[in-house]
Every structure is written in C-alpha cells, then in structure tokens.
Amino acid sequence: MARYLGPVHRLARREGVDLFLKGGHRRNEKLEKRLGKPPGQSRERRAKISDYGIQLREKQKLKRIYGLLERQFRVFFKRASKQRGVTGENLVQLLERRLDNVVFRSFFAASRREARQLVGHGHICVNGRRVDIPSFLVKPGDRIEPMRKESTMSQLKARVEMYKDLAVPTWLSLNRDELEATVLRYPTKADAALPVEESLVVELYSK
Numbered sequence: 001m002a003r004y005l006g007p008v009h010r011l012a013r014r015e016g017v018d019l020f021l022k023g024g025h026r027r028n029e030k031l032e033k034r035l036g037k038p039p040g041q042s043r044e045r046r047a048k049i050s051d052y053g054i055q056l057r058e059k060q061k062l063k064r065i066y067g068l069l070e071r072q073f074r075v076f077f078k079r080a081s082k083q084r085g086v087t088g089e090n091l092v093q094l095l096e097r098r099l100d101n102v103v104f105r106s107f108f109a110a111s112r113r114e115a116r117q118l119v120g121h122g123h124i125c126v127n128g129r130r131v132d133i134p135s136f137l138v139k140p141g142d143r144i145e146p147m148r149k150e151s152t153m154s155q156l157k158a159r160v161e162m163y164k165d166l167a168v169p170t171w172l173s174l175n176r177d178e179l180e181a182t183v184l185r186y187p188t189k190a191d192a193a194l195p196v197e198e199s200l201v202v203e204l205y206s207k
Contacts, residue, residue, distance in 0.1 A: 055204035061196045066095045067112050088198035089189045096187040100134035102144055106174050106181035107163040108156045123152045144181040
C-alpha cells in the first residue's frame with residue numbers, strides 16, 4: 001500500500017503546527033522553533049489564503065496526523081457521513097478507533113508510523129487473535145496486546161517504560177505490567193485533542 005516515506009517534519013512545517021508525527025507523545029521544541037518557516041524557498045510576502053485554502057489545509061492536517069492518503073481518507077469520510085450525528089465528530093472517532101492509532105495511544109509505539117508498522121508486521125493481537133490491518137476499527141471491550149514473543153515484548157516494554165509519566169486517554173485503560181490495553185468506550189473529539197477544525201473538512205467535501 002502506498003504511503004508517504006519522506007521527512008515528516010517537513011509536513012508539520014508546511015501546516016505550521018506540530019502534527020506529532022515523530023516522537024509523537026511529547027512536544028518537539030526544536031520543531032516548534034521552525035514551524036513559522038514553511039519548507040522550500042522562503043518569501044517575504046505570502047499570498048492571503050482563501051477560504052478553500054483554509055479548508056484544504058485542515059484536511060491535510062487530519063490526513064497527515066493519521067498517516068492516510070487521499071483515497072483512504074475519503075473512505076473514512078464517506079463512512080462518517082452515513083452515520084448518525086455530526087459528520088466531523090464521527091470522522092474523528094473513526095480515525096481514533098483505527099488499530100494503529102490505539103497502539104500509538106497505548107504507548108506501544110512512539111509514533112503512528114511506528115504503530116502502523118507493528119500492526120502490519122503482525123506483532124499485535126486483538127482479543128487474542130493476530131490482526132495485521134492498521135485500519136481495523138476497535139470497539140468497547142476489545143483487548144489489544146502484543147504477540148507473546150520475547151523480542152516483541154521487550155521492545156514494547158521499553159516503549160511503555162519510556163512514557164511511564166504519561167497517562168493514556170480516558171477511553172482506554174493500560175496494564176503496563178501485562179502490556180494489555182482495553183477499549184473502555186468510543187473516543188470523542190475532545191479525547192483526540194487534535195489541532196484541527198474538522199468542521200472545515202466537512203465543508204470542503206460538501207462542495
């Protein structure tokens with residue numbers, strides 16, 4: 001499956017906000033100092049961005065945070081639009097429920113990119129069964145844990161230990177000793193705490 005393999009900090013600089021694409025559980029002070037300088041040739045004056053441009057940038061932020069390409073993102077948007085409730089909030093919930101995101105949120109990986117690799121290589125189990133599909137959607141009651149292989153367990157223990165001072169989102173619980181995460185409820189927009197205005201994404205696709 002196609003995916004972006006270039007420098008991730010370049011994407012954050014393009015959007016002007018830390019997208020937490022590398023070492024995503026903590027602030028990157030070095031990157032924050034460069035966020036006001038977009039990649040490429042600098043210009044003293046930049047054209048005023050249009051309403052369409054603002055909406056486009058919000059969509060790009062959301063895509064890049066979760067590591068999706070346009071076709072994948074449209075699939076999630078279409079599904080969100082068919083559900084009851086607010087489409088933008090439905091979209092955020094679906095993206096948060098992706099297995100690679102849950103692995104990231106549980107501190108089993110330092111970034112969503114690393115989490116996607118863990119899932120894709122078959123290192124993660126859901127309810128005792130191996131799942132190698134990063135876009136797999138979890139639901140309340142699901143248990144997420146690594147394959148009980150020494151190499152995998154030691155790697156993930158090190159990751160969890162690295163972030164022992166941080167708390168998992170309230171819609172998840174994490175047994176750090178057993179390396180087992182449990183989905184307690186569906187996530188909300190507030191749980192995601194994204195630097196994105198998802199309503200503008202809905203406006204963009206509604207045109």
